[in-house]
């Protein structure tokens with residue numbers, strides 16, 4: 108949006124230039140002079156490109172005048188934002204209304220609201236239990252498990268994915284195993300994992316790892332494969348050794364796909380973690396939620412659910428934030444995210 | 446400030462290609478891309494390679510760049526056989542090949558970074574080169590923020606940053622509009638004269654090859670061979686106005702004649718059915734030949 112707005116600002120001299128009716132060859136010189144003059148005029152605070160011979164400047168590219176762009180951005184975005192925010196309120200509000208009405212009138216038609224706690228009961232639960240040590244401890248345990256499983260998956264998945272993507276032989280060696288293990292959902296690993304690992308904690312982290320690992324691995328491989336070969340050739344003839352090629356071209360070039368993998372992996376990791384905690388757990392928000400069900404503490408169930416939702420949201424939000432910090436160029440990519 | 450960059454390399458950059466042959470694939474889907482090609486580029490010379498598309502121009506360049514190994518014959522740079530890519534040969538590709546995740550200046554610095562040059566020296570050199578390309582004010586932009594012509598200019602100075610002995614260019618202006626192209630050609634001749642390095646330039650544009658080159662090799666349709674070698678006696682520095690002179694026009698006509706036969710031969714399988722007589726060509730058992 109920003110670049111479109113700024114393109115408009117400098118569109119005028121361009122129109123002049125192209126509607127010049129003179130024959131192409133004769134037009135080159137005068138155009139060049141006119142354009143570079145226009146450029147230096149618009150770039151008051153940019154260093155002036157002075158070269159020893161006159162370098163003709165054929166294109167006028169949108170020069171970013173910061174205040175102007177910001178103003179345009181603000182003018183557009185606020186109106187956009189208002190609508191977005193209004194719609195968000197409507198959809199969240201509708202959800203709460205449905206819940207509220209369902210519990211208020213004890214709605215019973217196939218789905219049963221008989222035992223569902225009211226929003227107010229859940230709110231009360233939050234104020235009572237929400238700050239108790241037990242609740243916070245459960246959250247801390249779950250977050251620790253997620254972080255361990257996720258980071259181990261990342262530490263193995265990304266380098267392995269890069270190697271599999273790059274080398275045919277590594278691919279030949281690892282892909283059969285990957286293809287065999289991948290269709291097994293992380294939850295199906297629960298019994299095996301309990302047998303395999305010496306303690307409960309390790310087996311839950313392992314299940315979380317399994318959930319995160321395959322999305323990260325496969326997206327990394329895909330990232331390497333979708334890297335434009337000309338970039339690798341360009342790096343090679345600029346003198347990049349094999350190792351430097353990995354570090355300076357293949358890794359940054361695959362980064363957008365790697366981050367897709369991380370985001371998906373984080374989601375699956377939470378699913379796997381909660382299931383594992385419910386089945387085999389001690390502690391954790393999954394366990395908290397399941398325990399509440401066993402103890403017929405219905406408001407706590409909903410509190411557990413909401414907690415899980417928030418934690419998942421926070422984790423994927425952090426990943427997205429880190430992603431856009433690490434990949435500022437994506438803002439300008441054609442068909443980019445912004 | 447350009448002194449830091451433009452070190453004259455007077456007797457280096459001699460490309461010598463001998464009896465080169467390249468075959469892709471095996472058995473049934475064997476493609477002979479290049480056959481029996483010999484050519485050379487003298488130190489400091491600007492040589493173009495022109496031919497119909499699919500005749501093996503890119504393949505030939507890939508061999509000199511070191512991406513592809515020849516099936517037969519060899520390619521040498523300053524007497525040493527070329528075996529792999531290296532920063533002694535700068536390459537500019539037809540596709541935009543800037544690293545999208547690096548700023549313009551970091552792109553230009555890339556080769557120096559790979560060579561282990563320290564940050565401040567890299568910075569100085571890159572800025573001098575960007576100045577030369579008229580793009581210093583864009584040093585902190587990302588490639589996706591630039592136009593095609595700007596990207597190619599940066600591609601050229603990025604290839605020059607490591608002070609290579611030769612510059613290999615594969616239809617670098619092929620994707621640009623005519624207006625931009627003409628300006629880019631002038632910029633390229635200017636840069637070339639400052640750096641005094643050898644250039645092997647691939648194109649399918651006749652005017653472009655004449656305007657830029659000291660010498661032009663014309664290739665045949667696949668399998669690519671050298672059909673003719675033409676000297677361009679036009680004086681330097683070249684100017685846009687020269688394209689209107691009779692000498693220039695004559696060269697264009699001469700090259701057009703040579704190329705047309707090859708383009709028709711390249712397309713022969715497709716247009717044979719509709720008859721080539723309209724083109725002044727006939728199709729015999731050995732392919733396409735001229736009637737007149």
Ligand SMILES: Nc1ncnc2c1ncn2[C@@H]1O[C@H](COP(=O)(O)OP(=O)(O)O)[C@@H](O)[C@H]1O
Nearest residue numbers: 469470476478497498499500501502503504505
């Ligand atoms: N890696 C490859 N494998 C198989 N065939 C190839 C390969 N590279 C090029 N060719 C074939 O070789 C011929 C010459 O290609 P190329 O050198 O790209 O031509 P040009 O650049 O002159 O258009 C084409 O017919 C192309 O299909």
Ligand SMILES: [Mg+2]
Nearest residue numbers: 502503504615
């Ligand atoms: Mg080609």
